[in-house]
Amino acid sequence: MDTGRNSEREQIVKTSLLVIALFVLSLSAAQAQKVTGAGATFPYPIYSKWFSEYSSAHPGVQINYQSIGSGGGIQQVTNGVVDFGASDMPMTDQALAASKVKLIHIPTVLGAVVPIFNVPGVTDLRFSPDVLADIYLSKITTWNDPRIAKDNPGVHLPDQKIIVIHRSDGSGTTFIFTDYLSKVSPEWAGGPSKGTAINWPTGVGGKGNEGVAAQVREFPGAIGYVELIYALQNHINFGAIRNAAGNWVKGSIEGVTAAAATAKIPADYRVSITNAPGPNAYPISSFTYLLIPTHPNDMAKEKVIKDLLSWSINSGESEVSSLSYAPLPDSLKQKVLQSVYALP
Secondary structure (H helix, E strand, O other): OHHHHHHHHHHHHHHHHHHHHHHHHHHHHHEEEEEEEEOOOHHHHHOOOOOOOOHHHHHOEEEEEEOHHHHHHHHHHHOOOOEEEEEEEOOOOOHHOOOOOEEEEEEEEEEEEEEEEEOOOOOOEEEEEEEHHHOOOOOOOOOOOHHHHOOOOOOOOOOOOOEEEEEEEOOHHHHHHHHHHHHHOOOHHOOOOOOOOOOOOOOEEEEEHHHHHHHHHHHHEEEEEHHHHHHHHHOOEOOEEEOOOEEEOOOOOHHHHHHHOOOOOOOOOOOOOOOOOOOOOOOOOOEEEEEEEOOOOOHHHHHHHHHHHHHHOHHHHHHHHHHHOEEEOOOHHHHHHHHHOOOO
């Protein structure tokens, strides 16, 4: 038996297999796409789920999303630092005009911002719009204030100082909350007003929805505002708010859906639905958006982003309720898909 010749053949086969394997690896590496995004913490739980699932279903594609707040997301995408941004606040005309890249807003889901609280012995509270504004204006400073007591008959409210918690970073959640306060309180509208970052009359800052939730949970007497899923995941009590129709409503998928039902959505999707009319509308509701550049420099990467967006709308929307977000209404979903398909 010619063992030497057999050994030589085996070596040739091994070498050939190695060359093929290296070629396949190099081809995969060439096809791999890394896409970066940054922005809102409001939708981070659902974006994290979507991007992980999309990457798993598309080997070689990696979506890296940094939850840094809407203000940071706007800044990074307008400066071309990331491939897409995310914001709960629609960008202003001035901000869009100043951007280094042309951007469009793609609405993804809807959510509720809820007032969370840590009041010893109290698990359920009601907040009139003016009371909520005056707590953040530091005009109501204790939990047993007569105005809070009036909204909560039968509830034993302690003589305890209210510790106000707000966001310390540029935040779309802050925009939604302050947009609402500006609509229901003339004093708020004429003072702190609305924005992703404002001059707070009082309070302690927390970074991200996570930071506000952690601070409220830690400090007895605290009140804050977070997206609904953060209250649920952290097991923090949150209050009902009297809506524009005069009904007490707690944040929920149904309440957010009702708030969006009467909204007139413009062609560019930039709209506020806080303090919406309707008996069941939750008053601090909002769309959240992905900010997508429309003049791509990397066609392969932009193809991934376009496919990611269409996948999210066609498949991802069915998952949002499990994380307490409201899906896009069907009629709006079709319009958004048309906008996605029209991308370069």
